[in-house]
Amino acid sequence: MSSKESVTERAAREARWAERLHDHGRRVTRQRLAVLDAVEHAPHAVAEDVVSAVRAELPGITVQSVYVVLSDLTDSGLLRRIEVPRNPARYETRVGDNHHHMVCRSCGRIDDVDCAVGAAPCLTAAGDHGFTIDEAEVTYWGTCPDCTDQKDLHIGRSNKER
Template identity: 45%
Template sequence: MLTAIDAPARLRGAGLRVTTQRTAVLEALAETAHTAVDELHERVQTRIPGVALQTVHGIVNDLTSAGIAQRVSLPGATSALYEMARGDNHHHVQCVVCGRVEDVDCVVGAAPCLTPSHTHGMRVLEAAITFRGVCADCEQR
């Protein structure tokens, strides 16, 4: 388990109604890192048999909108991944062979980490960087 959380308190704090399904999805998300919705669905089904995949999708969208979770879109990934929102501007390193994803602290420290050469009149809110490589396990195969 990655992080033990008080799911009901986290939901209430974000202004979301506490339900058994939301609590189970949030707890499953806190126990994993960089998880696709179908994987969350499998984990939640062990706690709530019969919960629909669409229900888990809806809850993940609610958690993301409330700032509890965040979506991670990576190059070449078959689906978006989700993680607990950390309130920082961290990045990710992704193995191009097995798909393993790990967090990487911000390159410079302050968000946004990078300043674009031209903002085209936009106020930059964040920089999303994905480092891609080959993990040590895949390198040895």
Template identity: 55%
Template sequence: MTRQRLAVLDAAHEHPHADADRIFDAVGAVVPGIGRHTVYDILHALSAHGLLRRIQPAGFHARYEVRVGDSHHHLVCRSCAVISDVDHTIGDSRCLSPVDDAGFDVDEADVVFWGLCRDCSTDDPRQQP
């Protein structure tokens, strides 16, 4: 694996759920002169090969995480877009299964829980008693 690809993986590991620009900034600190488009291409390639997971909650830029190979979901703050992982309460088995799979061979369920994170709900006057 190239130095550039390793730097992108390291940045994704150090900055969970980071967007491409945040990863570019982190990689640029260790690989001076790397181009933004190069980082975008590497993110695409690493995602296509299953080394990164690309997530894109509706209304937000794509984010990347190194947690692949398991089935987990995400909590997304509607205000600041912070993302947290949500593990299944029943182990590694799917927590959701369609009643009728319509002939699909289902291999993934992508569930996103939306709300306000602790910091934003404290700042939101609607959340005050």
């Protein structure tokens, strides 16, 4: 728990997650609460980052246990697993709204992008091949502002050195 977070705020957050776990037919465990809390505090976290955050709260938890909880929470719909080519899988608690992602080609930063049009699937396929489409997943690729600034700064230095 961070020094700025009150006991009341933490209790309220855990109560909210406990209710969501029950709604999804899952028991409330310290491991599940710790994983949900870690992912909520670091959206688009890779599994290794989740392990580190959970171990700060539960030092004895194994890496395998965190992976099992991540898988279970993803299967139950409480977490979303984001799989972007050339990047490790990431996890987020923002589920059920069919949003998309923007990925920086330089540093790998991922930001959420709301649906382009209306509700899920929010995009219309040119052909459905007989499928009933209920979700669309789009990945936008580019360069984040921080990397663009660094590139501009580097280019500025190079020009001055000439």
